[in-house]
Amino acid sequence: MVFFTCNHCGESLQKPRVEKHYAFVCRTQKFLTCVDCLKDFRGEEYAIHIKCITEEERYSAKGSLLNGVVKKGEVKQESWVEMIASILDKEPNMKPAHHNLLNTILGYSNIPRKKPKFMNFIRSSSGGRVNMKEVEEVWNIIEKYKDNQAKENGQKNTNKSNDNTFPDHGDVHDATTKRKVDNEGDTDSPKKKKNMVSPDEDSILREEKFSFQDKIIGVLECKKTISLKKLEKKVIKAYLNYYGKTEVTPKISKKFNKKLKKIPNVEITEDQVVYKGIEA
DSSP: OOOEEETOOOEEGGGGGGGHHHTTSSOOOOOOEETTTTTTTTTTTTGGOOOOOOHHHHOOOOTOTTTTTTOOOHHHHHHHHHHHHHHHHHOTTTOOOHHHHHHHTTTSSSSOOOHHHHHHHHHHHHTTTTTTHHHHHHHHHHHHEEEEEEHHHHHHHHHHHHHHOOOOTHHHHHHHHHHHHHHTTTHHHHHHHHSSSHHHHHHHHHHHHHHHHHHHHHHHHSSSEEEHHHHHHHHHHHHHHHHTTOOOHHHHHEEEHHHHSSSSEEEETEEEEEEOOOOO
């Protein structure tokens, strides 16, 4: 389960709780930071952050781990957990015992998606100290939502298939001809397009995307007062994660200090950084 920190109020949020948080608590634009990799997400960007790899996975020898590639099974498990979490939001009047059991289930990892395995999993995880009748009732609730979700996905796929039908009559020939011309024009495109942007240019483009100032302010809004060393470590770690680097160079530290000094309402005293907020 991926956890985020809200950069407005500092609350720690499970991914399924993000929408509800910004609908009822922080009624503003979404601005989140992943607890594990410290990467920032604005708006709906957080939705594609399905799994956060650990530092061991990120920096291990090539081939020894999955290098951050998310397995298909993990995507299914994430979707399964999100569906179970949504039940708590959609069923506010359910029995307290069911509500508590669902909350407990969300604390587990690798929750089975088949009834027999689910029942055995809950029994063994609770050490037998659970009412199995209530577990079965909760499974029936989950299964109802599971079936509804399957129907919705089937309807979406049907609509998508209908949208991809061919044009009528003479338009079929025109569309085919157009595809032919486009394909002929792109004969040597894969290699050429790949080489159009040099490594240096790509580095420059990436450089423009990471904002030291946004990250510094994001950390300071949560902490208000923080040691200079700790602030630098957090921001530079986020920078390295963003670019897939491992080495901290003097140039990066110099850039951090330069950006920090330019931020208004920030007071640096000895080894402490104090953020006084944005003036009205």
